[in-house]
Amino acid sequence: MADILIIDDDFNVCLTLARLFKKNGHTTVCVHSMAEGIETASTQAFDVVLLDVMLPDGNGLEILPAICRTPSNPEVIIITGAGNPAGVELAIDSGAWDYIEKSSSPKEMLFPLNRALQYREKKKAANTTIAFKREDIIGDSPNLSQCIDLLAQVSDSDSTVLITGETGTGKELFAKAIHANSARKKGLFVIVDCAALPESLVGSVLFGHKKGAFTGAESNQTGLIQQADDGTLFLDEVGELPLSIQKDFLRALQERRFRPVGGSIEVASNFRLVAATNRNLDDMVKLGTFRKDLLYRLNVFPITIPALRDRKSDIKALSIYHVARLCGNYDIEIKGFSPDFFHALEFYQWPGNVRELFNALDRAVTAAHHEPTLFSKHLPKHIRSEFIRAGLKHTEAAAGAGFPMDNGGTLPPFKDFRDQMEHDYLEKLMELTQGRRLDACSVSGLSRTRLFELLKKHSLAQ
Amino acid sequence: MRGILYYRPENPSGEQLLTLLKPIFTDHILSCHRTVEHLSRDLKQSANDQGIAILCLDTYKDLSAMLEIRDLFWKHRIVLILPDMERETVARAVQLFPRYMTAPDQGLNDIKDVVSRLMEQRGDSSPKH
Numbered sequence: 091m092a093d094i095l096i097i098d099d100d101f102n103v104c105l106t107l108a109r110l111f112k113k114n115g116h117t118t119v120c121v122h123s124m125a126e127g128i129e130t131a132s133t134q135a136f137d138v139v140l141l142d143v144m145l146p147d148g149n150g151l152e153i154l155p156a157i158c159r160t161p162s163n164p165e166v167i168i169i170t171g172a173g174n175p176a177g178v179e180l181a182i183d184s185g186a187w188d189y190i191e192k193s194s195s196p197k198e199m200l201f202p203l204n205r206a207l208q209y210r211e212k213k214k215a216a217n218t219t220i221a222f223k224r225e226d227i228i229g230d231s232p233n234l235s236q237c238i239d240l241l242a243q244v245s246d247s248d249s250t251v252l253i254t255g256e257t258g259t260g261k262e263l264f265a266k267a268i269h270a271n272s273a274r275k276k277g278l279f280v281i282v283d284c285a286a287l288p289e290s291l292v293g294s295v296l297f298g299h300k301k302g303a304f305t306g307a308e309s310n311q312t313g314l315i316q317q318a319d320d321g322t323l324f325l326d327e328v329g330e331l332p333l334s335i336q337k338d339f340l341r342a343l344q345e346r347r348f349r350p351v352g353g354s355i356e357v358a359s360n361f362r363l364v365a366a367t368n369r370n371l372d373d374m375v376k377l378g379t380f381r382k383d384l385l386y387r388l389n390v391f392p393i394t395i396p397a398l399r400d401r402k403s404d405i406k407a408l409s410i411y412h413v414a415r416l417c418g419n420y421d422i423e424i425k426g427f428s429p430d431f432f433h434a435l436e437f438y439q440w441p442g443n444v445r446e447l448f449n450a451l452d453r454a455v456t457a458a459h460h461e462p463t464l465f466s467k468h469l470p471k472h473i474r475s476e477f478i479r480a481g482l483k484h485t486e487a488a489a490g491a492g493f494p495m496d497n498g499g500t501l502p503p504f505k506d507f508r509d510q511m512e513h514d515y516l517e518k519l520m521e522l523t524q525g526r527r528l529d530a531c532s533v534s535g536l537s538r539t540r541l542f543e544l545l546k547k548h549s550l551a552q
Numbered sequence: 553m554r555g556i557l558y559y560r561p562e563n564p565s566g567e568q569l570l571t572l573l574k575p576i577f578t579d580h581i582l583s584c585h586r587t588v589e590h591l592s593r594d595l596k597q598s599a600n601d602q603g604i605a606i607l608c609l610d611t612y613k614d615l616s617a618m619l620e621i622r623d624l625f626w627k628h629r630i631v632l633i634l635p636d637m638e639r640e641t642v643a644r645a646v647q648l649f650p651r652y653m654t655a656p657d658q659g660l661n662d663i664k665d666v667v668s669r670l671m672e673q674r675g676d677s678s679p680k681h
Contacts, residue, residue, distance in 0.1 A: 262649075278643055283651040285673055286629075288665045295652075306659045317642050327673075419596045419624070445602070448627075 092116045092207050093135060097127035097150065098142035098169055103192055107140060110196050111203070123147045128156055135162035138206050140190065142169045143181070154185055165206040225267045227260070228411045229404025233396035237264075244391045245271035250343070252328075252388045253366040255395030258445030261366035262326060264395060268364055269322040277321025280314050285327035292335050293351050297342070303352020313350060315342055318361040328388065329369035333379060340384045363388075398440040398447060405435050405447065412448050413464070416455050425455060426463040434466040434477035467524065471532055478522045478533045513548045520550060553671055554603035555582040556628065558591050558618075563610040565633060565656045572664050573606065576671065588617045595624035604670050606663070607648075608633040615644055622648050629670050631663060 094116050096104050104120040111118050121130050124147045131139060139157050143150045154166055168181035168189040181189055187209070188202035222242040227234075244251050245268050253261045262281070269279045287295055294303075298313030315323060325331070331339065342348040343363060347356045365388050374380035398405070409427065417424045431454075440446055454468040466474055502510075515534075523529040531538055545551040555577050559566030573582060585591040605628040609615045612635060625648065632650040634641050637658070645653055652666045 266649075278646050279649070280646050281649055281651060283629075283670075286651050286666050286669045288662070288669070291662055291665070306661070308659070309657050311637055311658060312639065312642070317639065317646070421596070449602070 092137040094118045094203075095127070095131060095134075095136045095139045095164070096120045097122075097124070097139065097145070099123065099144075099146050100142070100192075103142075103169065107199065110199060114200065124150060124153050128153050131157050131160045131162075131164070136164045137162070137210055138187075138203060139164045139166045140169055140203075141166055141186075144171070151181060154181075158185055165210055167202050167206060223267065223270050225270055226263055226411075227267055228408050229401060230407070231396075231401040231403045233401045234404055237393060237395055240391075240393050241267055242271070244268060244393070247391075248273075248362050250363045250388060250390040251365070252371075252390075252392045253364065253395060254392065255366075255368060256397050256441075256443055257368050258443035259395040259397060260444055261368075261395060262324070264393070265322075265324045265326075265364045265366060269324075272322070272362070274321050274362055278318055279322050279324060280318040281324045281326060282314050283326045284330040289332045289334065292332055293338070296335065296339065297348050297350050298353075298357075299351035300353045303350075307352065311350075313348075315348060315361060316357055316359045319359040321361060323361045323363050325363065325365040327367060327369075328365040329367040329371055329374055329380060331380075333381070336381045336384050340381065340387060343384075343387050398443040402436050406432055408444060408447060409435060409451055412451050413455060416452060420455070423462065425458060425461075428463055428465045430466045430477075431464045431469070434469055434473060437477045438473045439476070467526070471529070474529060475532045478529065509548075512544060513550075516544055516548055516550050520545070553580045555580060555667070555671075556585065556591070556594065556603060556605040557582060557608070558585045558588075558605070559608035560610060560614060561586050563608055565610065565660060566608050569606065569608050569633065569660060569663065572660060573667060576664060576668050580671070588621065592621050592624060595621070595628075602627045602629070604629050604631065604667060606631045606633070606667060610635055612641070612644075615641070619644065619647055629673075631667060631670070633660065633663070 098104050099122045108118040121127050124145050141150045165187040168186045170189050187206045190199050296313050298311050299307050301310050347358050349356050371385050375382045454464050457468040519530050630648050630650040632653045634655050637655045
């Protein structure tokens with residue numbers, strides 16, 4: 091059953107078509123001008139729009155693009171007067187699916203409608219999103235969601251992918267997700283860490299070698315490119331691939347054939363390449379340390395993973411996930427979270443991204459010992475300090491809104507003003523650090539001795 | 553930065569590996585484990601920064617045992633010394649997502665270089681405070 095909109099100023103035509111379509115199980119709405127047609131198509135969902143060309147407020151073809159752009163993106167069939175081939179050609183060129191002549195028989199009128207509906211069904215089936223297995227990718231922030239949409243798109247294909255992002259953002263995790271969602275998921279996922287391999291080893295690891303190819307090559311070895319046949323080869327830190335190897339690797343990527351070190355016979359491998367780097371490969375090309383043609387081959391489908399500071403709304407979900415995992419590993423009761431714990435996490439900028447977050451959570455869970463709830467005090471000092479400083483800035487900004495005057499509305503003596511400011515600052519500092527002097531020193535930059543002197547001066551020492 | 557070395561007492565390559573690796577870990581901890589149980593316990597209890605796990609596996613049973621506890625290695629970069637580098641062995645070993653794989657018949661000297669570089673990487677990737 092389809093929803094059909096008829097835009098025609100001829101009431102008889104509208105009635106005839108509406109009865110015909112209703113008899114075939116469809117629902118119909120009829121309007122009689124371009125303006126009504128656009129408004130109705132914009133506010134209701136239709137599968138097909140039948141559009142007359144000669145309308146009282148203009149040429150129907152003028153609104154054809156606008157109708158196609160409405161949210162339901164309907165197929166458009168033009169209603170023409172008999173014997174107007176030029177008009178038909180124009181309609182099809184304008185994006186119409188088909189046309190109906192007003193003099194056609196009911197069967198002739200239904201045929202283009204049914205074809206349009208069949209096409210629409212096939213289109214819907216092709217656009218259905220298959221559930222994407224996210225593995226351990228946690229979060230639903232807009233930036234991450236955009237990234238996951240790209241992952242889903244590329245997983246369906248065999249394209250080479252280049253994943254970029256700061257250190258600690260989870261490039262390996264994303265590469266694994268691409269593999270796990272691809273047609274190659276039954277094949278191997280083979281990692282090559284280009285930064286971990288000395289230059290002398292890279293060729294042998296990638297391409298394999300023959301016995302006796304070099305000192306120490308006591309037997310034949312199959313390279314990882316061959317091991318990744320029908321699977322995925324993940325080249326981590328691809329920017330570290332030595333220049334001397336890049337040419338041979340490029341050939342292997344282009345032709346899916348290569349020669350093991352010391353070998354004379356070529357070997358074939360149907361591997362899919364996913365590469366990752368936190369370096370700027372364009373800059374490396376300019377410096378001559380990375381081949382431009384290899385970059386071109388790698389950059390078929392680039393994906394950039396957002397830094398954690400650009401997806402802060404995911405911090406809570408990541409923390410809950412990771413703490414649950416830690417507590418499971420340590421076989422302890424799952425810990426809860428205080429609001430100030432999450433606030434502190436959200437203030438920090440996370441230069442080390444998710445890896446740094448997970449390390450901080452490790453330390454917080456350890457610092458909490460048997461306490462059931464995590465507070466900001468359990469976090470590493472440098473993270474707490476940033477949170478506390480942010481709190482102080484907010485307080486200072488609020489306080490600075492009005493300049494302090496004495497009751498007479500005149501400027502107070504400088505010493506009184508300074509003492510008052512000192513007192514207010516110290517009071518706030520000790521409140522935010524919950525009386526912890528080490529934290530207070532860290533935030534304020536004061537030495538312990540100086541802090542103690544000032545606290546004593548303002549009767550704030552406990 | 554922490555290192556974990558595992559090898560069964562019967563494994564002839566184990567001691568050789570330990571001798572190779574000790575000089576790299578002079579400023580860091582290198583924990584040695586001879587049973588899967590001890591290794592599991594250590595991995596579960598560890599609350600330190602990410603580390604490097606060098607697993608010297610001389611039998612397929614040993615490799616299978618590692619695969620059963622692979623979830624515990626999520627914080628570690630893994631270097632594997634396998635019984636051999638045949639396709640079937642490698643096909644199982646890649647499930648540990650190792651950064652480097654080799655076998656005793658390929659020589660063990662390269663492992664020192666690889667582990668040193670992994671330690672430098674991990675050291676560089678942590679923010680300095």
